[in-house]
Amino acid sequence: MLNADALSQLRQLKSDIKDNKVVFAGTVKATNGRFGFVALDEGRDLFLPPEEMQKVLPGDRIHVTEHTDDQGKSQGVVDELLESPLTTFVGRYLVKGKGHFVVPETPGINRWIFIPPKHRQKAEPDDFIYCRIHKHPFKDGKGQARIEKVIGKAGEPGIERAFTLASFDLEETWPAAVQQQADALSEDAIAAVAGDRRDRTVEPYVTIDSPSTQDMDDALLAEANATGWKVSVAIADPTALMAPDSPAEREALRRATAIYFPGEPRPMLPEAISTRLCSLLPDTQRLALVCDMQVNNDGSLGDYRFELATVRSQGKLSYDLAASVIDGREGEEAKALPEAVTTSLDQLHQAATALRRWREEHALLSSDRPEFRLRLDENKRIRQIEPAVQNEAHRLVEECMVAANRCAADFLGQRGSGLFITHPGLREDRRDNIRTLLANFAPALAELDPASADDFRTLMQRSEGLDAEVPVKAIVSRQLARVELSFQPAPHQGMGLPAYTTFTSPLRKFSDYYVHRLIKAALWQQPMQPLTEAQLETLQAAQIQARQAANSLENWLKCEYAPTLGATEQTGTISRTVPAGFFVRLDSNGLEGFVSCKTLPGKYSFDPVTLRLTHTKNGRTFQLEQPVTVTLADVDNERKQINFKLVESATGTGDDQTAQAAANP
Known part of the structure; x- marks a missing residue:
């Protein structure tokens, strides 16, 4: 045995080692x-x-x-x-001999984790389960988990959505206090507030949206005047019925946004608020925050003002019906509309055309990439993917919303603070690559500084349709930074605007809801509790998580649908390139799949400047926006990735391949 002096010396030695480590x-x-x-x-x-x-x-x-x-x-x-921030995760239940485990499906956990007998919740093999870390593996490398919830089995209707919600820790049900608050609201609450507002219920506002939409948060009207048009955008006003820092408002902040999962959205606000009492339903008095703005003949914005009002939508118009009125097509539904509504629609179209023309000249428009709509069957899986055609009514609504949001940004910007959506343009670590790209492939644009907001806007405008060896605009667009929320105004370079915010979707986005509070506090001294920096970071993280969840579910459903393509040859375009291969977006349905360089003969090198893959011997290249023809290779269900196989031409050269794909649109 060690005596007391030896033990003391040993403890001192261990302490010295720890101090010097x-x-x-x-x-x-x-x-x-x-x-x-x-x-x-x-x-x-x-x-x-x-x-x-x-x-x-x-x-x-x-x-x-x-x-x-x-x-x-x-x-x-x-x-x-x-x-250890990772406390919960999802996986499959596995029984191996006498051991019961969870096989995690959370990226990065590449091991089975033991589940003790007391924490198995009667799960059965192959069940999807939601688990919590019961014992961290730090001490001995042997972690343990406990089952919090059995989600269901593979193949059950709706399992993809339920699994996605669990994967991202998204609650489906409302907290009791939120549901109680929503249930306590009624039409009487609207009547109690309406008397203090301007009555605009006789004006010919209409909503324009998809037929299935229930949470209608904007209504429009316009009339011509001597210098252009007066455009009025009425936005649903949920802040009028929800007290600051009430349970429903706190839950809306936590959820951050409605998530439009295929088939069944996850709302930000309870249905009693979002689809009934605050939705701008036709022929129903509703509370609104109205932005009246002057749109000049050249599409520039003049004076504007915000007003608290009550409105009554004169009709819920689908995009197709609104477009038919704009185009002068005489259908039965169009004939049934009041003359005041059709006149307003015509003026809205003229104003929107001027607004769009101004943005084309002075700002930036997003590219009109084809969009697709997923139609689900009774098992909540994709039955059909069909094009979502954009018509004049879609563009009309877009321009009116952007214009109203620009007014809100200007209003808050004049006060020096608020809540703004900013976009820094290119990622900082990609700017040198873009400078090299311009110098080598677009020398006429080489003098532009992509780090400057003004030069970035000019770059995006002048690179549209540029005759160059590489698709300059597509390459730049692939290297943009993420939009950010900020209390201070700053350029939104992606839109080419000096400042931008949104307040037009308060039923669906908390940031818009919060901007309502800011405008009201500034104009009418209504009480509000400002967000902290920490809350702003949490809000932005929740928005990102919501987009990831929606993309994850949509991708899963597309992977299940992909085998229906069979061996049919499909045309598409290269949408993204990486050192290991490239992604192809199909023309017919928008499905994206990966073509690995490992499936192509020879070796390819990746150029981070042009984002091109080039064969090291024969020079064959694959680049963004290049048309190709592919067939389905397989679906990697574990990674939720569709894999394509390139259909080679007779010679296998890049030019021949491009020509072949172009000849089969």
């Missing part, structure tokens, strides 16, 4: 393999071998020490767990 803080990054990395706070990545990855989970904050292995390569050894 060099540790690095970082965040665990998983890979598709069993190994991983630690993104050190000092800015470099440190390799984590499989035995160390067994001790951590993706996103863990840890301390590591750096060591050199037998081959002289640096690797990390986990020293201390600081924080």
